[in-house]
Amino acid sequence: MSATIINGKEISAQIRQELRQQIQELHHARGITPGLAVILVGEDPASQSYVTAKERACQETGIYSDDNRLPATTTQQELLQLIQQKNQDPRIHGILVQLPLPRHIDEQAVIAAIAPEKDVDGFSPISLGRLMLGQPTFLSCTPHGIIQLLLRSHVNTDGAHVVVVGRSNIVGKPVANLLFQKAAGGNATVTICHRHTRDLAHFTRQADILIAAAGAPHTITKEMVKPGAVVIDVGVNRVSAPDSPRGYRLQGDVDFAEVSQVASQITPVPGGVGPMTITMLLYNTVLAAKGEIR
Numbered sequence: 001m002s003a004t005i006i007n008g009k010e011i012s013a014q015i016r017q018e019l020r021q022q023i024q025e026l027h028h029a030r031g032i033t034p035g036l037a038v039i040l041v042g043e044d045p046a047s048q049s050y051v052t053a054k055e056r057a058c059q060e061t062g063i064y065s066d067d068n069r070l071p072a073t074t075t076q077q078e079l080l081q082l083i084q085q086k087n088q089d090p091r092i093h094g095i096l097v098q099l100p101l102p103r104h105i106d107e108q109a110v111i112a113a114i115a116p117e118k119d120v121d122g123f124s125p126i127s128l129g130r131l132m133l134g135q136p137t138f139l140s141c142t143p144h145g146i147i148q149l150l151l152r153s154h155v156n157t158d159g160a161h162v163v164v165v166g167r168s169n170i171v172g173k174p175v176a177n178l179l180f181q182k183a184a185g186g187n188a189t190v191t192i193c194h195r196h197t198r199d200l201a202h203f204t205r206q207a208d209i210l211i212a213a214a215g216a217p218h219t220i221t222k223e224m225v226k227p228g229a230v231v232i233d234v235g236v237n238r239v240s241a242p243d244s245p246r247g248y249r250l251q252g253d254v255d256f257a258e259v260s261q262v263a264s265q266i267t268p269v270p271g272g273v274g275p276m277t278i279t280m281l282l283y284n285t286v287l288a289a290k291g292e293i294r
């Protein structure tokens with residue numbers, strides 16, 4: 001292997017340490033403890049474990065975590081009422097509604113009900129619109145985590161050609177937007193590929209920085225990567241592994257064993273982008289507590 005590993009766990013730990021300090025300062029200077037309301041509807045096991053991880057991360061960092069676990073039968077009206085309550089609660093600076101929601105609830109209506117100054121997931125039309133305009137806002141957590149990985153690994157995006165594989169609202173679109181903003185971690189030339197792209201490899205081979213967010217293992221193989229490129233693997237795919245205790249293991253979208261032979265820097269899965277997502281949620285909660293985003 002020739003590529004250097006971009007270690008998401010280490011970078012994430014660094015940022016959390018910075019946040020702990022800021023939280024202490026906020027407390028001493030203004031008597032504020034950042035508060036995050038986490039709302040989970042239903043019993044989906046993956047969502048339960050994400051929510052538990054978020055609550056634990058809050059506690060470890062010094063953020064007040066307000067845990068709201070509701071039954072799958074919760075109506076949209078009841079959920080909207082709870083959000084209104086949290087919008088008005090001064091102890092709560094950020095509100096996170098774990099997605100996906102049960103089918104009878106309109107996700108967009110729920111996201112739009114979160115007050116813009118508490119939208120720490122950065123998924124509302126207001127937050128995403130501000131991101132696109134380059135205005136101060138809550139940046140969506142996974143895209144912001146990717147930018148932090150690049151910045152803190154000294155990867156220069158200025159003038160670089162970045163190819164993003166995937167155009168989802170939570171990863172592909174926002175990360176592409178961040179990368180071409182006039183800002184640190186931006187100023188790149190960005191190509192966005194998706195399922196309708198003809199000859200994906202033709203584009204990925206031109207990337208100085210390749211971001212894979214397709215949601216399928218082995219989407220990116222060695223032949224698709226320019227030697228020396230930086231490769232960020234967002235994918236988290238469960239693949240069957242009968243000998244592992246859980247019966248599965250996590251694999252990215254990139255063929256790590258092969259691609260790490262040609263890339264200059266690469267994120268592993270797990271331990272790359274994954275740890276950054278919750279960390280940037282904590283970051284946004286602290287930003288919300290500072291009251292700088294209105």
Ligand code: NAD
Pocket residue numbers: 142165166167168169170171172193194195196197200213214215216219234235236237273274275277
């Ligand atoms: P999604 O399914 O909403 O979007 C996938 C995108 O990839 C689509 O736009 C699709 O057009 C494109 N795509 C799929 N196969 C392709 C192919 N062969 N060629 C070109 N484009 C292709 O997924 P998502 O929500 O954006 O998530 C993507 C992956 O990232 C998933 O594995 C998900 O689990 C993971 N993810 C990880 C984190 C994290 O914190 N690490 C956060 C969010 C998502």
